[in-house]
Amino acid sequence: MDIRIFDGVKTPFYYYDKELLERTLDAIEACTAGTPMRVHYAIKANPTPELLRIISDRGYGADCVSGNEIDLAVECGFDPKKIYYAGVGKTDDEIITGLRHGIGCFNIESIEEIDILSRLASQEGKKATVALRVNPNIDAHTHEYITTGLKENKFGIDMSLIEEAVRKVKVSESLDLGGLHFHIGSQITISEPFRVLCERINELKTKLRLEGTELRFFNVGGGLGIDYDNPDDYPIPDFREYFDTILSNLDLDEGQEVHCELGRAIVGQCGSLIASVILVKKGLEKNFMIVDAGMSDLIRPALYGAHHKIENLSARAGEPLMIYDVVGPICESSDVFGKDETLPATKRGDLIAFRSAGAYGSAMASRYNMRDLPGTLVR
Ligand code: LLP
Numbered sequence: 554m555d556i557r558i559f560d561g562v563k564t565p566f567y568y569y570d571k572e573l574l575e576r577t578l579d580a581i582e583a584c585t586a587g588t589p590m591r592v593h594y595a596i597k598a599n600p601t602p603e604l605l606r607i608i609s610d611r612g613y614g615a616d617c618v619s620g621n622e623i624d625l626a627v628e629c630g631f632d633p634k635k636i637y638y639a640g641v642g643k644t645d646d647e648i649i650t651g652l653r654h655g656i657g658c659f660n661i662e663s664i665e666e667i668d669i670l671s672r673l674a675s676q677e678g679k680k681a682t683v684a685l686r687v688n689p690n691i692d693a694h695t696h697e698y699i700t701t702g703l704k705e706n707k708f709g710i711d712m713s714l715i716e717e718a719v720r721k722v723k724v725s726e727s728l729d730l731g732g733l734h735f736h737i738g739s740q741i742t743i744s745e746p747f748r749v750l751c752e753r754i755n756e757l758k759t760k761l762r763l764e765g766t767e768l769r770f771f772n773v774g775g776g777l778g779i780d781y782d783n784p785d786d787y788p789i790p791d792f793r794e795y796f797d798t799i800l801s802n803l804d805l806d807e808g809q810e811v812h813c814e815l816g817r818a819i820v821g822q823c824g825s826l827i828a829s830v831i832l833v834k835k836g837l838e839k840n841f842m843i844v845d846a847g848m849s850d851l852i853r854p855a856l857y858g859a860h861h862k863i864e865n866l867s868a869r870a871g872e873p874l875m876i877y878d879v880v881g882p883i884c885e886s887s888d889v890f891g892k893d894e895t896l897p898a899t900k901r902g903d904l905i906a907f908r909s910a911g912a913y914g915s916a917m918a919s920r921y922n923m924r925d926l927p928g929t930l931v932r
Contacts, residue, residue, distance in 0.1 A: 554825075554864075554866055554906065556866045556867065556904055558930075558932055559827060559866075559904060559930070562827075562928065562930055563928055564827055564828050564829040564845055564846070564904070564928075565826060565827060565828040565829075565844075565845055565846035565850050565927045565928070566826075566827055566927050566928030566929060566930055567601075567824055567825070567826055567827070567910065567911075567914060567915045567927055567928070567929050567930070568824065568825050568826075568827050568906075568930045568931075568932070569601065569603075569604060569820075569823050569824045569911060569929070569930070569931045569932070570823045570824075570932070571603075571607065571823075571931055571932060573788055573789075573822060573823040574604060574607055574608075574819075574820065574823040575607065576788075576789060577788075577789050577790075577818075577819060577820075577822070577823065578607075578608065578611050578613075578819070580789050580792050581792050581815075581819070582611070583792075584792045584793055584795075584796040584797075585796060588796070588800055589800075589805055589809065589810045589811055590796060590799070590800060590810075590811050590812075590813065591614060591635075591770075591810055591811070591812045591813075592613050592614070592812075592813055592814075592815060593613060593614035593615055593616045593635065593637060593772075593812060593813065593814040593815075594608045594613050594614070594615055594616065594814070594815065594816065594819055594820075595616040595775050595814045595815060595816030595819075596615055596616065596617055596618075596622045596625070596626060596816075597616075597618050597622065597816060597913075597916060598816025598817055598819070598820055598821070598911075598912040598913055598916060599816070599820045599824070599911055599912055599913075599914070599915060599916050600622065600625055600916060601915065601929060601931065602625070602628075602629050603929075603931040604820060604823075604931065605625065605626065605629035605630075605631070606629050606630055608819070609626075609629055609630035609631045609632075610630065612632075612635075613631075613635070614631065614632070614635030614636065614637065614657070614812070614814075615631040615635065615636045615637070616637050616639060616775070616814035616816075617636055617637065617638050617639070617656075618638070618639055618640045619640065619647060620644070620646060620647030620650035620651070623636060623638060623647075623650050623651050623654060623656060624650060624654075627654055633654045633655050633656050633657065634655070634656070634657040635657055636651075636654065636656040636657055637656065637657055637658040637659075637660060637684070637772070637812075637814070638651045638656055638658070638659050638660065639660035639662070639686065639734065639736075640660075640662065641662045641663070641707055641708060643659075643666070643670075645669070645673060648669070648670060648673050649673060649677065651681075652673065652674055652677045652679045652681060653677065655679070657682060658682045658683065658684050658731055658732075659681055659682070659683045659684075660683070660684045660685075660686045660734040660772070661683050661684070661685050661686060661710075661718070661722075662686045662708060662709055662710065663710060664710065664714060664717065664718050664721060667683075667718065667721045667722055667725065667728070668721075670683065670728065671725040671727050671728050672727075674727035674728065675726065675727040679727065680726075680727055680728070680729055681727060681728055681729070682728075682729045682730075682731040683722055683728050683729070683730060683731060684730075684731055684732040684733055684734040684770070684772055685710055685715060685718050685719065685722070685730070685733055685734065686708065686709040686710060686733075686734040686735070686736070687709050687710055687712060687715055687733055687734065687735055687753075687757065688706065688708055688709030688710060688711055688712065689709075689712065689735055689737065689750060689753040689754075690712065691737045691746055691749050691750055691753065692746070693737040693738030693739075693741050693746045693776065708736070709734075709735075709736075712753075712757070715733075715757065715761075716760075716761070716764065719761060719764075719766055723766075730766070730768070731768070731769050731770060732768045732769055732770035732771055732772060732810075732812075733754065733757065733758075733768060733771050733772070734772040734774065735750055735753075735754065735771070735772065735773055735774050736773075736774025736775060736776065736814070737750055737774065737776060738776050739775065739776050739778070739816075739817060740776070740778040740779075740817065741776045741777060741778050742778040742780075744794055744795065744798040746776075747773070747776075747795065747798045747799060747802075748798055748802050750773060751773075751798070751799060751802035751803045751804075752802065754771050754773070754803060755802075755803065755804045758771070758804065768809070769808075769809060769810065770809060770810040770811065770812055771803065771805075771809070771810075771811050771812070772811075772812040772813070772814065773799055773803075773811060773812070773813050774813065774814055775813065775814045775815045775816050775817070775818075776815075777790055777792075777795050777815055777817070777818040778790070778817065778818070779817055779818060779821040779822055779909060779912075780909075781859070781860060781861060781862065781908075781909045782860075782862065783862075784822055784862055784908045784909045787822075788822045789822070790818045790822075792818070795818075799811060799813070816912055816913075817912035817913070819912075820911040820912050821909055821910075821911045821912035822908075822909055822911060823911045824909075824910045824911025824912070824914060824915075825906045825907060825908050825909075825910055825911075826846055826850055826851050826861075826906070826907040826910045826914055826927065827846075827866075827904060827905070827906055827907075827930075828844040828845050828846035828850075828904070828905045828907070829844065829845050829902060829903070829904060829905070830842055830843070830844055830845075830899055830900065830901055830902060830903045830904075830905060831843045831844060831845050831882065831901065832901050833877070833899055833900070833901065839876075839877075839878050840875060840876065840877045840878070841877065841878050841879075841880055842877040842878070842879045842880070842894075842896070842899055842905075843880055843881070843882060844879065844880070844881060844882075844890070844905050845881075845882065846881055846890075846905075846907070846927065847881025847882050847883035847888050847922075847924070848881055848883055848885060848887065848888045848921070849881075849883060849918060849919050849920065849921040849922060849924045850881075850914075850915075850918050850924075850926075850927040851890070851907055851910055851914050851917075851918070852917050852918075852919070853910075853913060853914070853917070854887075854889060854890050854891075855885070855887040855888060855889070856917075860891060861890065861891075861907040861908055861909055861910055862907070862908040862909065863879055863890060863891050863894050863896065863905060863906070863907060863908075864896075864905065864906045864908065865896050865897050865899055865903050865904075865905055866903070866904040866905065866906050867900075867902075867903035867904050868896075868897040868899075868903075869897070872897040872898040873897070873898050874895050874896065874897060874898075875895070875896060875897070875898050875899070876893050876894065876895055877891075877893075877894050877896055877899065878891070878892050878893065878894070879891045879894050879896075879905070882922075883921065883922050883924075884922065890907060915927060915929065
């Protein structure tokens with residue numbers, strides 16, 4: 554990283570590498586062009602408007618989880634027909650926002666929600682396309698806080714209740730059943746769970762067809778992970794393996810589409826949180842590197858025990874290596890980015906990068922301790 558581009562930018566801030574984002578999108582398109590795969594970007598991972606415009610310009614769809622995300626997606630150029638709205642608890646106002654924009658699909662997460670959406674769509678004089686979100690009971694082998702497809706999670710409709718849900722959608726005059734929606738978890742780094750998901754989808758498809766239900770699409774959700782340990786060696790996820798797994802295991806009919814909604818895999822590696830060292834505090838047993846970013850800027854280490862690679866961007870040649878606990882200034886013991894990190898000897902004012910922070914970094918920032926939100930530099 555050439556740190557001259559950071560001259561005069563107030564830390565802490567998120568830096569997004571536009572060129573890497575573009576290359577990531579190129580890599581996706583190289584795998585999906587000419588296939589029935591339609592990629593939607595999960596806005597929750599990072600709603601920075603400049604990034605959204607780059608993604609919408611390429612014709613991607615958007616996966617939204619709130620009325621505000623829908624408004625932002627439309628504002629940033631996503632085609633409303635390619636905006637899908639998911640969530641276990643959509644308020645009436647949010648549903649009406651989606652209906653008025655004429656979005657492409659509502660992903661329904663419960664039998665109860667069918668009546669609510671049906672009534673609101675009829676009130677608005679609209680016919681809403683829906684996908685039923687199925688809970689496929691698959692272990693995604695990821696962190697327990699970000700696994701979503703297990704029976705005990707709050708998401709989706711149990712496999713055993715899907716036929717009842719299908720019948721309910723079919724009798725509504727204001728709803729049109731477009732497909733099924735799945736999502737098994739996030740930061741999934743092996744392809745096996747995606748293969749198992751495809752099997753479940755195939756079984757369900759066969760079962761529903763026997764009852765006379767034809768579907769136009771299957772949405773496999775998001776979840777493809779990134780390499781947090783080696784962002785320079787693997788700046789772009791293995792899209793080939795991911796898309797091949799889905800396209801070769803899913804049994805699609807002529808004209809049927811498969812949708813996915815990737816968040817982290819699209820924006821994760823293009824972002825870093827950049828902070829300045831406030832001071833190095835020599836403790837009796839530890840050296841603490843105290844930086845001006847904290848868990849309010851990047852909560853993933855405190856919340857999930859996640860580790861973002863730490864680099865001293867101002868490191869001078871020939872500096873000895875030292876061991877530091879890298880911590881933020883916030884009044885919480887969990888405000889720690891890394892323990893026993895080996896880094897070149899650090900001084901007050903050095904610039905520190907927390908890598909692979911493009912997804913669920915700025916998006917989850919808060920103003921805890923009345924701190925300012927982190928800044929943004931897109932270049
Ligand atoms: N679709 C649905 C229905 C989802 O719930 C999610 C993420 C995605 C797509 C996008 O998943 P991705 O491709 O980004 O894995 N804050 C956590 C991650 C939470 C993911 C929530 N759902 C983290 O920082 O690891």
